Amino acid sequence: MSDAASTKQNVTKRKIAVLVSGRGSNLKALAAACAQPDFPAEIALVFSNRPNAQALSIAADYGIPTQTLDHKEFEDRTEFDAAVSEIIDQSGAQLVCLAGYMRLFSEEFVNRWRDRMINIHPALLPAFKGLHVHERAIEAGVKITGATVHFVRLGTDEGPIIIQGAVPVLPDDTPETLEARILTVEHKIYPEAVRMIAQGHTRIVNERVEIVDEAPSVADCFIVPHVAIRD
Numbered sequence: 001m002s003d004a005a006s007t008k009q010n011v012t013k014r015k016i017a018v019l020v021s022g023r024g025s026n027l028k029a030l031a032a033a034c035a036q037p038d039f040p041a042e043i044a045l046v047f048s049n050r051p052n053a054q055a056l057s058i059a060a061d062y063g064i065p066t067q068t069l070d071h072k073e074f075e076d077r078t079e080f081d082a083a084v085s086e087i088i089d090q091s092g093a094q095l096v097c098l099a100g101y102m103r104l105f106s107e108e109f110v111n112r113w114r115d116r117m118i119n120i121h122p123a124l125l126p127a128f129k130g131l132h133v134h135e136r137a138i139e140a141g142v143k144i145t146g147a148t149v150h151f152v153r154l155g156t157d158e159g160p161i162i163i164q165g166a167v168p169v170l171p172d173d174t175p176e177t178l179e180a181r182i183l184t185v186e187h188k189i190y191p192e193a194v195r196m197i198a199q200g201h202t203r204i205v206n207e208r209v210e211i212v213d214e215a216p217s218v219a220d221c222f223i224v225p226h227v228a229i230r231d
């Protein structure tokens with residue numbers, strides 16, 4: 001990442017872009033974290049492929065620049081993704097955070113942002129990749145599930161895992177109650193992943209993320225569901 005810093009802050013703020021398509025609760029969690037003076041990242045751009053995404057109004061609330069492009073106006077996926085890459089480049093962002101971005105990428109885009117693009121998924125990967133995750137977790141009868149932040153690779157919900165948070169699946173859970181429980185974890189681990197990357201605490205070795213120069217307890221505290229996640 002570049003050393004571009006915001007002079008108003010007392011820490012170096014790394015610029016990130018957040019790509020959204022819908023509700024934007026993870027965007028809100030990231031924006032709230034970035035608003036803290038000592039958080040080492042700032043959102044330079046919120047991009048959406050859906051001009052009416054609710055997430056765009058969250059960005060506006062935080063005074064974050066937004067851009068939208070309708071993919072239907074492009075010949076193909078590669079051309080659309082090239083335009084998105086250009087918009088991200090213009091924002092100065094060097095880390096791309098997918099937060100409910102509901103569009104598959106071209107291979108060129110994934111390669112272009114390799115090791116500089118992360119995603120959050122509402123399950124303990126590699127379990128339950130893809131869609132309808134909460135229904136499938138309940139149906140499978142798992143007792144623990146959670147959320148994962150990972151670097152993005154070409155396969156859906158694949159890539160080196162940065163951080164995971166676990167929650168119990170309770171006997172009377174519905175997809176909605178389980179989703180709500182997992183979201184509270186998502187909103188903690190996504191800013192935490194961005195913080196670790198921005199401060200240079202992550203290193204990819206043989207397609208696994210090593211956390212460097214940081215106490216292991218940062219990750220360990222999420223392992224058991226009944227252990228409170230630190231505030």
Ligand code: GRF
Nearest residue numbers: 023024025026100120121122
């Ligand atoms: C989250 O559950 C995230 O894990 C998944 O899409 C959902 C987006 O929710 N990738 P929101 O738009 O951040 O509220």
